[in-house]
Amino acid sequence: MRQRAIGRLVAATALLLAFGAATLTAGRAQAAPPAPTSVTVEGDDLPEPLTVTAEADSELFTAMLGQVNWLTGPGQTSSPEPAALGPKYLVVVLIDDDPSRSYELYPLAEGGPRAFRPAEQPDGSKTTAAWFFGRLTMSETLRAAGAPLPARPDSISGGIGGGERVIPQDALNPGEDLDKMFAELRHVLLLNGAVVVSITLGLAAIALLVRRRTR
Incomplete structure (x- = not known):
């Protein structure tokens, strides 16, 4: 026993x-969490939405994702004047064809690119609406995706998606990653x-x- x-x-x-x-x-x-698989871009000057997938063009997809995947936290700037924003592009990040996150990009805003994060997100989640200084590479990255924007090669260093933001991210939210x-x-x-x-x-x-x- x-x-x-x-x-x-x-x-x-x-x-x-x-x-x-x-x-x-x-x-x-x-x-x-599951990784994003594609990004769509909509704009008033686009006849139809643009789609960039990780499978078809990994470099451009990474560059597009790099324009929005850091837009977290309470924001960096107050709401700009609408007349100073220029053309708007709605960028939607998808995971397996399901919309997950959406952002508004303003590559030609006065004083440098701006980005806006809406409070209501396409996956049903809610956050706080916030404005951010965008990356200097925003215009060229959107143009590479197919947006009819003027060429700005001076904003690129190190290829698509390289370059620097107007204000370094580390100087704005140093404790967020910690x-x-x-x-x-x-x-x-x-x-x-x-x-x-x-x-x-x-x-x-x-x-x-x-x-x-x-x-």
């Missing part, structure tokens, strides 16, 4: 360890702690059961 109890203990321990590993894997999978990193680390630590506690309680319960049966 004692050997049978020990065998059950070993099997239960292996099961708990497998469960813990599966839980950690699932937690890490949830922490990594906050995100600490939040993810806290999530992982809590998940690991929960798994360890579950395994410990399981082993304690099994040890108590074996002790009672072997008396």
Whole structure:
């Protein structure tokens, strides 16, 4: 009987360890959101929306995504005067053909490119409406995608999507990446702690059961 109890203990321990590993894997999978697959561009001067996909043109897709994927946080500037914005382009980021995020880009705004993040997003989520200084490469990147904008080769350094923004991003939100990193680390630590506690309680319960049966 004692050997049978020990065998059950070993099997239960292996099961708990497998469960813990599966839980950690699932937690890490949830922490990594699906990657965007395409970007569409709409504008009053475009007869139909432009589409740039990661599969067909990875370089241009990366450049287009680089114009909007950093537009987080409370924003950097107040709302400009509408007359000073120039043509507007609506950029929508899609994940597997499903609209995820949308932004308004103004490459010819007075004082440099501007970007606007609407409060309501196409995936149903809500955020705060915010204005940002855009990248200096915005005009050339949109033109490479097919927008009828005047050539501005002086705004490019290092190829499509290179160059510098009007205000360096690191100087504007220096603590944002750290906050995100600490939040993810806290999530992982809590998940690991929960798994360890579950395994410990399981082993304690099994040890108590074996002790009672072997008396």
